[in-house]
Amino acid sequence: MQYVSTRGSAPALDFAGVTLAGLASDGGLYVPEKWPRLSPDEIAAMRGLPYAELAARIMQPFVGECLTPERLRELTDKAYGRFAHAAVTPLTQLDERQWLLELFHGPTLAFKDVALQMLGLLFEEFLAREDGSLTIVGATSGDTGSAAIDAVAGLDRVEIFMLHPKGRVSDVQRRQMTTVRAPNVHNIAIDGSFDDAQAMVKRIFADESVTAKHRIGAVNSINWARLMAQVVYYFAASLQLGGPEHKLAFSVPTGNFGDVFAGHVAARMGLPIERLIVATNTNDILHRALSNGDYSTGTVTPTSAPSMDIQVSSNFERLLFDVGGRDGAALAEQMRGFETSKAMQLTNAQRDGAAALFTSMRVDEDDMARAMRWACEECAEIVDPHTAIGLHAARNVQLPADVPVVTLATAHPAKFPDAVERATGSRPALPARVGDLFAREEAFIELPGTYEAVRGHILGHAA
Numbered sequence: 001m002q003y004v005s006t007r008g009s010a011p012a013l014d015f016a017g018v019t020l021a022g023l024a025s026d027g028g029l030y031v032p033e034k035w036p037r038l039s040p041d042e043i044a045a046m047r048g049l050p051y052a053e054l055a056a057r058i059m060q061p062f063v064g065e066c067l068t069p070e071r072l073r074e075l076t077d078k079a080y081g082r083f084a085h086a087a088v089t090p091l092t093q094l095d096e097r098q099w100l101l102e103l104f105h106g107p108t109l110a111f112k113d114v115a116l117q118m119l120g121l122l123f124e125e126f127l128a129r130e131d132g133s134l135t136i137v138g139a140t141s142g143d144t145g146s147a148a149i150d151a152v153a154g155l156d157r158v159e160i161f162m163l164h165p166k167g168r169v170s171d172v173q174r175r176q177m178t179t180v181r182a183p184n185v186h187n188i189a190i191d192g193s194f195d196d197a198q199a200m201v202k203r204i205f206a207d208e209s210v211t212a213k214h215r216i217g218a219v220n221s222i223n224w225a226r227l228m229a230q231v232v233y234y235f236a237a238s239l240q241l242g243g244p245e246h247k248l249a250f251s252v253p254t255g256n257f258g259d260v261f262a263g264h265v266a267a268r269m270g271l272p273i274e275r276l277i278v279a280t281n282t283n284d285i286l287h288r289a290l291s292n293g294d295y296s297t298g299t300v301t302p303t304s305a306p307s308m309d310i311q312v313s314s315n316f317e318r319l320l321f322d323v324g325g326r327d328g329a330a331l332a333e334q335m336r337g338f339e340t341s342k343a344m345q346l347t348n349a350q351r352d353g354a355a356a357l358f359t360s361m362r363v364d365e366d367d368m369a370r371a372m373r374w375a376c377e378e379c380a381e382i383v384d385p386h387t388a389i390g391l392h393a394a395r396n397v398q399l400p401a402d403v404p405v406v407t408l409a410t411a412h413p414a415k416f417p418d419a420v421e422r423a424t425g426s427r428p429a430l431p432a433r434v435g436d437l438f439a440r441e442e443a444f445i446e447l448p449g450t451y452e453a454v455r456g457h458i459l460g461h462a463a
């Protein structure tokens with residue numbers, strides 16, 4: 001399997017290459033040259049497999065020759081063995097129609113663990129082969145940071161610099177990053193938003209004064225391997241609820257468009273999906289893009305679903321490429337325009353291609369709180385604010401009545417106890433597996449929101 005850049009001019013790479021590269025050298029994102037297809041019989045034959053086995057089967061065509069099936073299976077066993085639930089991503093029924101896909105049973109309580117536990121192992125595997133090392137530079141709206149730090153803390157060949165927007169992540173999220181004491185972990189709080197942090201990370205990748213000295217790697221969902229790992233749970237849910245004979249809809253609380261793009265990949269591979277619902281909070285660039293073609297950034301408004309407080313959705317570029325004719329040169333031009341003016345119109349091909357599978361909804365704070373109360377009072381389930389945004393959309397988008405709707409439950413409610421308590425009156429307790437989070441000492445440095453400050457810090461501290 002070879003991967004090509006959405007902007008058409010970076011070299012094609014194999015799976016190991018894209019895993020270590022993160023962003024393509026032309027500023028684009030890597031996508032498979034063509035989608036592997038599974039027939040309905042092949043999908044049906046995977047029913048009842050343990051999650052780690054299902055994961056290895058779904059990932060194998062993307063990994064290609066880079067790992068033997070036996071080695072891949074060892075890695076999925078190890079990655080998913082760290083989850084607190086034997087089903088890894090269990091389904092919970094809410095009513096006759098609505099389901100939750102619980103993606104928060106990993107070490108840091110959000111769905112990011114599903115991909116990052118695997119990515120940490122892949123880094124180690126591929127770096128050992130070439131006796132290399134990697135400096136990861138990442139930006140987090142809260143959950144990627146903790147999941148990535150957990151996945152790489154203590155690794156010999158990997159060092160991580162993680163930027164978070166100061167004061168805009170929850171206490172649990174911050175502490176899950178800043179209380180990990182390992183020599184290869186560096187936490188940085190910057191003055192600014194997640195988008196500011198993400199823009200700096202993209203500049204680091206393109207800055208030769210940095211890349212000449214250090215091999216820079218990515219743990220954000222610009223890294224293809226993350227999306228690949230997320231495709232698996234769409235298959236897992238479908239196989240539980242009548243797939244591939246019956247179609248499902250998925251409602252996905254969305255920020256960087258990574259998780260929901262994995263749903264698009266599942267559909268491209270042949271999984272029957274009725275609709276992918278893109279649920280945004282009031283930072284609604286994706287809702288505007290999908291409903292009327294207007295992809296233009298506004299200012300980021302902090303909400304009680306901070307992991308979705310994003311106005312530039314990196315992975316949307318992958319969708320625009322895939323549904324818009326896979327024309328790298330044209331997309332590079334379009335994206336350059338966007339980077340200058342912070343706005344672009346989707347082409348007709350992009351709009352029609354997206355409309356075939358995606359529906360979107362913008363969910364405000366009141367509707368989010370109502371969804372949390374409904375789940376609590378009618379279904380005895382406490383959901384986190386991000387999940388509640390997905391759930392509100394799941395219950396309000398028009399769909400054929402016989403199609404089950406699965407909302408991706410992206411975080412454990414105890415990650416956002418204040419918002420959950422405000423909406424439902426009850427304060428969720430942290431699961432025992434996170435231990436004495438509030439007793440541990442924190443370590444992070446604060447930097448102004450300028451590129452020079454961040455670049456200088458990384459160059460001064462990278463091994």
Ligand SMILES: *Cc1c(COP(=O)(O)O)cnc(C)c1O
Pocket residue numbers: 110111112143144221253254255256257258259260307308386387410411
């Ligand atoms: C990261 C995150 C999201 C958004 O996921 P994307 O892949 O960026 O769209 C939603 N909910 C939670 C809890 C998250 O951590």
